[in-house]
Amino acid sequence: MLRCLPFSIQLLNFLTLCLLAACNLEKEVEIVLPAHQSELVVEAYLEPGKPYRLLLTQTQAYFDSLNFPFVADANVVIRVNEQAVRLQPTFLVDTATNKVYNYASVETVPSNYEDTFTLTIDDVEGRRITATTKLSRRVEIDSLAWFYNDRNFAYLLTLFTDDPNTQDYYRLLINRDSLTSGADVDILLDDVLLGGDQVPLATNYSYEYGDTLFVRLFHLDEPYYHYLRSLQDARSSNGNPFAQPSPLKSGVSGGYGVFTGLAYEQRRIVLE
Numbered sequence: 001m002l003r004c005l006p007f008s009i010q011l012l013n014f015l016t017l018c019l020l021a022a023c024n025l026e027k028e029v030e031i032v033l034p035a036h037q038s039e040l041v042v043e044a045y046l047e048p049g050k051p052y053r054l055l056l057t058q059t060q061a062y063f064d065s066l067n068f069p070f071v072a073d074a075n076v077v078i079r080v081n082e083q084a085v086r087l088q089p090t091f092l093v094d095t096a097t098n099k100v101y102n103y104a105s106v107e108t109v110p111s112n113y114e115d116t117f118t119l120t121i122d123d124v125e126g127r128r129i130t131a132t133t134k135l136s137r138r139v140e141i142d143s144l145a146w147f148y149n150d151r152n153f154a155y156l157l158t159l160f161t162d163d164p165n166t167q168d169y170y171r172l173l174i175n176r177d178s179l180t181s182g183a184d185v186d187i188l189l190d191d192v193l194l195g196g197d198q199v200p201l202a203t204n205y206s207y208e209y210g211d212t213l214f215v216r217l218f219h220l221d222e223p224y225y226h227y228l229r230s231l232q233d234a235r236s237s238n239g240n241p242f243a244q245p246s247p248l249k250s251g252v253s254g255g256y257g258v259f260t261g262l263a264y265e266q267r268r269i270v271l272e
Contacts, residue, residue, distance in 0.1 A: 161197075
């Protein structure tokens with residue numbers, strides 16, 4: 001006498017046979033990536049009283065071997081007040097910050113806050129970067145204070161005053177122990193909602209008795225602010241499959257990077 005298996009068991013057997021058959025299905029897919037066109041990348045920060053210095057590199061393809069893509073033999077000129085300063089190829093390391101530069105000049109940046117600085121870079125491949133900027137004036141830190149909780153961890157409070165008559169952008173960096181370590185705190189701030197009041201910026205309860213902190217308050221121009229903001233957005237979306245890709249807002253034309261003046265106050269404190 002024949003017995004019919006229940007439908008659920010028949011269905012399970014059928015799906016099992018389908019899965020076993022699918023195990024032998026393989027297909028190699030070769031993805032042809034378009035050729036990568038390298039573009040120039042520049043980091044140039046103007047600090048009054050310090051030599052002109054910048055880092056010039058170029059972009060690399062995603063799967064290229066890691067190396068240092070320095071660009072040599074470029075014609076790098078910064079102009080201000082009809083004076084042209086030519087930066088020469090070199091290799092410098094700022095031991096205070098570990099920043100690297102491959103172009104520099106013995107001439108120092110003048111304290112010309114009303115004049116426009118113009119950067120022009122031409123390399124041997126015919127690529128060109130241009131950019132302009134003005135120096136920002138330093139904004140003073142009014143005070144620094146720290147407060148401990150019942151577990152002996154402290155938060156740091158930074159106070160400064162915003163100018164109500166101008167549109168301003170700020171960055172607060174706090175490093176522990178040295179400027180060569182990564183920043184514990186990196187805050188970007190647009191003063192559109194501040195209204196000229198005294199601005200308080202507080203950290204988490206991250207610090208302990210005896211910690212040495214380097215506090216820097218930067219006064220940014222608008223292009224540099226948007227460049228830094230886009231970098232933060234790109235880091236947040238990188239590796240997140242659900243995040244929208246974030247484009248980098250370059251502060252220069254013809255490539256990527258930033259050309260800006262650095263205006264900041266720095267204080268070193270030891271928590272007691």
